[in-house]
Amino acid sequence: MSHRSTGRLTLPIETGMDEELVALVERLGADAVRNSDGTELPEIATELVDRVYSTYFPARGDQDFALAHPDTLTHIFLMSAPATALGTDPLTIRVMEGYFTDQLRPETDVDTERYWQVMDRTLGTPLARSAWELEGNGEDARVTITSPKPYHVYTVAFLAAQVWDSTQMYNYLTNDWHLEPGRVKERPYEVRRPEVWEHVRAALPAWLESHPEVDVVRFTTFFYHFTLVFNAEGKEKFVDWFGYSASVSVEALEAFEAECGEAWEPEDFVDAGYYNCPFRIPHPRFRAWIAFQQRFVAERARELVAATHEAGREAMMFLGDNWIGTEPYGEHFASIGLDAVVGSVGSAATCRMIADIPGVRYTEGRFLPYFFPDVFRAGGDPCAEANDSWRLARRAIVRHPLDRIGYGGYLSLAVQFPEFIDRVEQIVAEFRSLHENSGGERPVNSRHTVAIVNAWGSLRSWMTHMVAHALHYKQAYSYLGVLESLAGLPFDVRFLSFDDIRAGVPQDISVLINAGAAGTAFSGGPAWLDPELVASVRSFVARGGGFVGVGEPTAATPPARDGYPQAGAGAILQLADVLGVDRETGWSLSTDRYPKVCEHPIAEDLGPELWAGERQGDVFATTASIVRLHDGSVDVAVNDYGDGHAVYLAGLPYSAENSRLLHRALIWAATGSLEDLTEVWIADDPRVEVAFYPSVERLFAYNGSEAAISTRLRGPGGTEVSVDLAPLDSQWIDLATPAATPGEA
């Protein structure tokens, strides 16, 4: 039943290789082509495929305009390095110390009482404007606190102009564009300014008219860049892929106040130097700012998308760069009217982050490796990277298929690696088979819906524990593994905020997951000191629900009373009674523990040790049964609570084994037994996963490992199928016929 399929594939193309292009497009069945940074679309593009994509930069694309309007730069709030007054002498702080003056310029001409703020951090209070002086400008700008309190720490928050677009700066510096004649340092412009918006709105139709070959406008992206600040050496100093710091300006701040009636101060944005990163429990004022910018970005983007449609083209958004305020899972996103979203795929979680976006007709994942000389060089192994990326992403694509996949970079480099092209051909065929052999439906999921609960809820669906897009962070991977596992497991996954569950956990939820380190937005921090919230979750579990806690779930310390820490109900984990474990802080060393490890079926596939990643201190059991213990600290534990069940995991970096542990833990938490493991199909070997498509009565089994595996697949009612899979291989199995049916893969 093998057949040549085409479509669903976007290739990056370039000039000077027309003949190869024709052959390659035919061979791979590509139906769309695109340019990349640094490549031009060849004239042959429109003849090759139905659809031609082109990047479009609404807020930095026209540097003639930018240079002609130097007062239209976008802005950012920055905080100086903290300085301690070592006495009563005036304390001078050079605000730009540590910042990259090529990127940023302090705004000394604004109302500095309003847009600058000097904080006494030892007291936590701002200084009156009369208590400090501002002198100099640019690199030399300096604030002098005339009579500091001795040995108090001070910081200066200030508004700065962004004189260089962050992404273009990164590309420029990374690719040595200073060597290329004609390259400019692109300046971003603030669309809130009327003259800018007039220009941006007018420029798009003109561009569309002059680019008739373009079928799909790939917006890269809209108006505000995520927070990306470089240091004095021109290296990354601060990065927050979700950061709104660079979405501020006098215009925006005035509008915010007018529109929302919200008082604000620079501290609301610099946040003591944490800049409201997503690990911080979001302050209501920061939430208000996000909502405010979402409304604005959606409204303006909608106009650009409408103009695109008016010209008969499609509008696609790149999920990155200037994506701030779009909030794909926010309430205004669908109103933008985009046809599609495209994003970079490096894992299952990032894949689902794109695939699950509501309100667009289709999604596209840009796969790794990017065709750049770092991988496509003598001795490089692009096949290995392709395999790794595919192995991870496939898990997510099976559960919720992207509509399209694509690549980026220099095709001329990739074609020098024929084995890589062979592998791409296989991957694309396997990808298409998921659409074609599935009958166009998503595979069956468990009847038990799982919800991740944190401070952010649905707004940050599939975005938890991310700092810079898909990069590894030591403090995050032990929790990110939960998301990565879920992205490929047969569960409907929802993202709920504490507000969503305070009055009661929604009826359709079977298991709540709370994962993260203490004091972060992901575990929740002080939210768990709310009696209503803890009672709600306890009630949910006691009436038969499931709760899975990872790391320091529900951790919160009641505020000190008269400088003396109060003990809570928990004591540190506020739902210690539900989990049956608590986090040691040194306060209960006096209590003897007699930890005994017992066997439990949720750990049947697990080795003697859990790969827990970065453990957060010690955890002891109160009422839970310990399933895995590491150096005296609980790694895995299970607890009965009323009619419900809870599982504690110290950490869960992604691996096939850990994903299987989570799978079992969720089923057990939901039901108190593991019978429902075969409610949908499951492979005996955790490295193999399987999807079931009931309409076509087919299974898709896929091997996520580099080993050849023979295993048994088990389904509802005791049905079984055996399967042999080569390394990384997959197989379609027709349940209507007794033998396995070779599929596309």
Place this chain on the structure above:
Amino acid sequence: MSHRSTGRLTLPIETGMDEELVALVERLGADAVRNSDGTELPEIATELVDRVYSTYFPARGDQDFALAHPDTLTHIFLMSAPATALGTDPLTIRVMEGYFTDQLRPETDVDTERYWQVMDRTLGTPLARSAWELEGNGEDARVTITSPKPYHVYTVAFLAAQVWDSTQMYNYLTNDWHLEPGRVKERPYEVRRPEVWEHVRAALPAWLESHPEVDVVRFTTFFYHFTLVFNAEGKEKFVDWFGYSASVSVEALEAFEAECGEAWEPEDFVDAGYYNCPFRIPHPRFRAWIAFQQRFVAERARELVAATHEAGREAMMFLGDNWIGTEPYGEHFASIGLDAVVGSVGSAATCRMIADIPGVRYTEGRFLPYFFPDVFRAGGDPCAEANDSWRLARRAIVRHPLDRIGYGGYLSLAVQFPEFIDRVEQIVAEFRSLHENSGGERPVNSRHTVAIVNAWGSLRSWMTHMVAHALHYKQAYSYLGVLESLAGLPFDVRFLSFDDIRAGVPQDISVLINAGAAGTAFSGGPAWLDPELVASVRSFVARGGGFVGVGEPTAATPPARDGYPQAGAGAILQLADVLGVDRETGWSLSTDRYPKVCEHPIAEDLGPELWAGERQGDVFATTASIVRLHDGSVDVAVNDYGDGHAVYLAGLPYSAENSRLLHRALIWAATGSLEDLTEVWIADDPRVEVAFYPSVERLFAYNGSEAAISTRLRGPGGTEVSVDLAPLDSQWIDLATPAATPGEA
């Protein structure tokens, strides 16, 4: 110059081995003998030595009295296990669940509105007496909360009688005394009751009169046992060597209120189940209770000591068992008028804890191993234990000599191990040499005085990070190593509270040490949010002082405002500016760190990795120079601050290498250079230490390792001596003569 020396040694003796005793006392030069638990003094005792010790138990010694007065038991506050109301039904809590009914009995006949307390832990508030009912008694006592708030957590605090003395219970259960006819379960009696005190006061003179052979009354101890609670299986459930839980009673609580005007509630004592363990930041009311009991215990103990003196005997206190309220470093201790303190020595720190006690004429250390069958058995190696104990204790004894040493247990067992007796002879000789060859003075210390600063200050000198006496705790050893190192380093060590330094660090202090995990009394917790305190320490360092932080020094999180965590000055380490490092909590992952490791002379003796013990999460450098990095987290860092210097250490379990690192860190922190390392003498090899006695112009060099070591000793002004030391060996070196002089060791 070798000669037979005698004295300073106490031997445990027993009946039935008179001939051996005479020889052994002569051979070892013992000048005192004692009985032990389970042994009787033989009649020959008074002929053997000048001084005969006998144990004396003021508050449990007379069980006839105890049984005749069953209403005089001592009491303890206990907390039930927490229970969650899984709905609105009445919630019944069996208060004794998990407790040992042979040890404890709930007091149901007291005013239960006053001496019992039901807490809604979810709200943190107590319930009115009318909201709960008490039924049953003894094991069956149960509290029913008639209308609980659904899914709130409740606990019951209650007063319980101690029907069995904790230490006697431990000995009874451990030694199977139920098999020995005549053994009773001893009941402790409360000396606050007038009839008890009358009896106790009268019993001592009578006992002294009937025991003319006793020269030294070894009080074991006075009135209140440290907190030691057993579980339902008769095993240890809760232990706090510093715990005051068992010092309560109706009489005491009424007196407290009358004397101090302090309102109190049971929660003040049960403390959410932490029972005011020394790791908790001490609440003012708990401090008031300690002060109150100190005054009482000192006053009553003074009477017993006076009676002892009146009978012409000496009064010695055992530091343990019923020592609560004596507080050897408290303001009332000297007023008791004791002649001596004896305590068990297992390390340098415990040795200094005894040796440094002010207000007594002499101190005695009871050495390990105890002559018990667990070590003195076929295949046992008592010499190894003796060596290990001596190697650790010697470091402390050199710096501040105990006046006497001794052993405990069954001498009849020990004499079956002739090699052990040989080793004891050597150890005793080496111990005496420290008194004799030193000219009776303490060795020279550095001119730089070091102070450990924590919530307890001098009250708990040499007692930090202890839970049960000298036992190993995973959460404590990484900090206890600081104390253990200091106990044998050439520094004057002081213990200061935050109150002691708030208005300014005392003039004579060169370096402050703050060591511990976040939120504990030892690091300090919320104390560091006090602007006056942080300014005081900053000022001290900036003006040239030193600061050494270990673990999570000065860690504190400002209280949440509207459920939103505020960032402090620090940010987590409130003196992050002084230390140049901060603790990562996930809030600053967005900030790029470019950690570079540099060489620094404080780490010259250190291998590529610090043995940091249990690291507390990740630490990053802000302004500090990183000296050791472990998996991206700072292990050792140094920072200049004004004219002063700070050192950060992730943890410091005790080892010769770590002790040397601390030595160097302290000198560097004090002066910014290492010149003063040879201000007093130092050995090149960190395993060898050296003491200098100026009056006699002698060095005492001692090898703390199992290896033979040749090393160079360096002193002030470039003086040098070479020394060869056998494993564990020591040597006296006469600086007046060119060659090394063989000493006693």
